[in-house]
Each structure stands twice: as C-alpha cells, then as structure tokens.
Amino acid sequence: MRKLLFGLLVVAMVVAGCGDDDDASGDEGGGASVSVVLSDPYGPDFTPGQITVEPDPISVDAGSVEIVAKNQGADTHELVIVKGDDPALLPVDEYGGVIEDDLPEDDLIGEIPSVFPGTEESASFDLDAGSYILFCSILAPSAPPQSHFVGGDGMVNTLTVT
Numbered sequence: 001m002r003k004l005l006f007g008l009l010v011v012a013m014v015v016a017g018c019g020d021d022d023d024a025s026g027d028e029g030g031g032a033s034v035s036v037v038l039s040d041p042y043g044p045d046f047t048p049g050q051i052t053v054e055p056d057p058i059s060v061d062a063g064s065v066e067i068v069a070k071n072q073g074a075d076t077h078e079l080v081i082v083k084g085d086d087p088a089l090l091p092v093d094e095y096g097g098v099i100e101d102d103l104p105e106d107d108l109i110g111e112i113p114s115v116f117p118g119t120e121e122s123a124s125f126d127l128d129a130g131s132y133i134l135f136c137s138i139l140a141p142s143a144p145p146q147s148h149f150v151g152g153d154g155m156v157n158t159l160t161v162t
C-alpha cells in the first residue's frame with residue numbers, strides 16, 4: 001500500500017515569451033512564463049527526486065519572468081530561486097537542505113514559499129541574464145528528517161536566462 005513515489009520536479013516549460021499571437025504588444029519588460037510542476041521527492045526510503053525537464057535546457061529571456069508552480073504531490077512544497085548553475089555548490093545542512101542564510105545576499109532572488117498539494121501559485125521575478133537554480137528545501141518529517149533538496153539530488157532544477 002505504500003507506493004514508492006519517484007519524486008519529480010518536473011519543470012515543464014512554457015516560454016510564454018514566445019507567445020505566438022497574443023504578445024504583439026512588446027516583449028520589453030518580459031512576459032516570459034515558466035511552468036514548474038512539483039511532486040513529492042521521496043518514497044518509503046526517501047528516494048531522491050528525479051528531474052524531468054521539457055524542453056531541456058530551459059531558457060527564457062531576461063526581464064520579468066513569471067513562474068507558475070503547480071504542486072501535484074501530496075505534500076506542501078516551495079520554490080526558491082537563487083543565482084547559480086551548480087546545485088551541488090549550494091551550502092547544505094545536515095538534513096541535505098539549503099542553508100539560505102549562507103547564500104550571498106544577492107544570490108537569493110526570491111521564493112514562492114508554500115504551494116499546497118493540488119494547488120498552484122505564481123509570482124514574477126526580475127531576472128537578469130544568467131543561470132538560476134530552482135529548488136524546494138522543505139524539511140520532510142521523516143526519520144531522520146530529510147530535506148526535499150536532498151543535498152542537490154532532490155527537488156532541484158535549473159533555469160537559464162538569456
């Protein structure tokens with residue numbers, strides 16, 4: 001009855017910036033939109049999340065980027081955006097979670113703090129060209145506790161802004 005849930009942070013990408021017809025009124029200032037699907041990253045043995053990106057790699061134009069985070073899992077997730085291109089370099093605690101306080105201040109772009117199961121939340125972020133890491137670092141109350149980030153192997157993906 002306990003199904004092994006392979007976790008997914010499926011970042012299904014929608015570059016609304018290339019909005020074919022509707023977006024005639026100016027690309028300046030953005031309009032790009034990224035759709036991110038959040039799914040639970042662990043099963044009974046806390047299997048690290050798998051990551052699916054479509055298309056891969058994700059790339060959007062610099063400017064205002066709307067991120068729509070849909071939670072298809074059974075647990076609450078978050079979506080944090082930081083500058084960087086290598087999740088393995090983010091500072092982590094003993095639970096495999098990102099220590100946001102140890103990030104350079106300018107690197108923390110923002111977050112969508114709580115996306116409840118079956119819901120979606122969106123927010124817009126002003127992103128310069130560069131590489132960004134999207135992650136969820138919520139602490140799962142397993143025994144022992146484990147961050148959804150799983151030290152870089154869990155709920156994480158990257159976003160390229162050009």
Ligand SMILES: [Cu+2]
Nearest residue numbers: 077136138148
């Ligand atoms: Cu999560």
